[in-house]
Amino acid sequence: MQTGKVSTLAPQRVVRGWGVCRGLGEALHIWGARVLVVSGARTQERFAPLLQPALQELETQWGIYGGDCTEAAQQRLVEQAQGAEVILGVGGGKALDMAKWVAQTRGLPVVTLPTSAATCAAWAPLSNVYSAAGTWLYGVPLTKAPELLVVDYHLLLSAPPRTLVAGVGDALAKWYEASVSSAQEDDPLVIAAVQQARTLRDLLLLKGAQALREPGGRAWEQVIDANICLAGLVGGLGGDRCRTVAAHAVHNALTTLHTTRHSLHGEKVAYGILVQLRLEEMAGNRLAEIARQQLLKFYWTMGLPTRLADLDLGPLSLHDLRAVAESACAPGTDLHLLPFPVTPQQLIEALVAEETGTLIR
Missing domain, CATH: 3.40.50.1970 (Rossmann fold)
Incomplete structure (x- = not known):
């Protein structure tokens, strides 16, 4: 066969x-x-x-x-x-x-x-x-x-609430990564995975804050199942194309800075989503800015990181930023699953924009 x-x-x-x-x-x-x-x-x-x-x-x-x-x-x-x-x-x-x-x-x-x-x-x-x-x-x-x-x-229920929040950040990435990398796919399983990723995002945005307020309640159970099972199903249906893109590439690159050991996987991925949306905005996607603003409000409610300082990284030198950018943009990384090319300098600009709130034009 x-x-x-x-x-x-x-x-x-x-x-x-x-x-x-x-x-x-x-x-x-x-x-x-x-x-x-x-x-x-x-x-x-x-x-x-x-x-x-x-x-x-x-x-x-x-x-x-x-x-x-x-x-x-x-x-x-x-x-x-x-x-x-x-x-x-x-x-x-x-x-x-x-x-x-x-x-x-x-x-x-x-x-x-x-x-x-x-x-x-x-x-x-x-x-x-x-x-x-x-x-x-x-x-x-x-x-x-x-x-x-x-x-x-x-x-x-005995896990620190911070782990639930980090899981929300990791699971949210399924939509923001899969919808970009797999938008043109005609494989029915990948199409289904992207739609499941949308459902996952909507559930987390709707139930995340309630789950944090009411540990052990129904919304909390739903978010637990979403973080572990629904997020896993998206990757299972869609495969590599629906698992990781730029948000996870940023996470991977940030792990080269050893102080990020103080932050959780999902926290770095959540920050990576914001950076990915900055890159999409720089590439001309006007909807990316709207999506990022929507996420920022949710992040503030949940306590997810929006700046490098939230990951215990403080202000990084240009040398550090360049090292992170070159690692994320190295040949073969998941960042290249974006539908447009990204150079290390462009990624540095996106990182700086996320810190300052302003894109470099």
């Missing part, structure tokens, strides 16, 4: 609800009794006692990834996974990316249990790899999404 387009749409099963991780042990037992739990040290300390009743019938060991999804940590955990029958990822985006990567390398099923709604990593068939210093290096496309995704609202 000839190989055509291959789509990795979604996890085989998604379980959502309050306290649903109580059934985790029974679900894992489908694949075997020997489980490697991939998480961070603080996650283990915090959640191991809560998960112990669900996992008590299994032979469980914990693998600590170390804070970043690095090549060295992945190699160590691949060795630790020898003899495991299933991988369970517990934690935020980097822990889940590590769990998925280890599982693929070992040829094992993986189950994801997010402890925050800061990204759609629990869903996405992709792992992002970082250096030990926290610089984004590359993404690893995975051959499948997780076998099972467990969204337990009870666990997620």
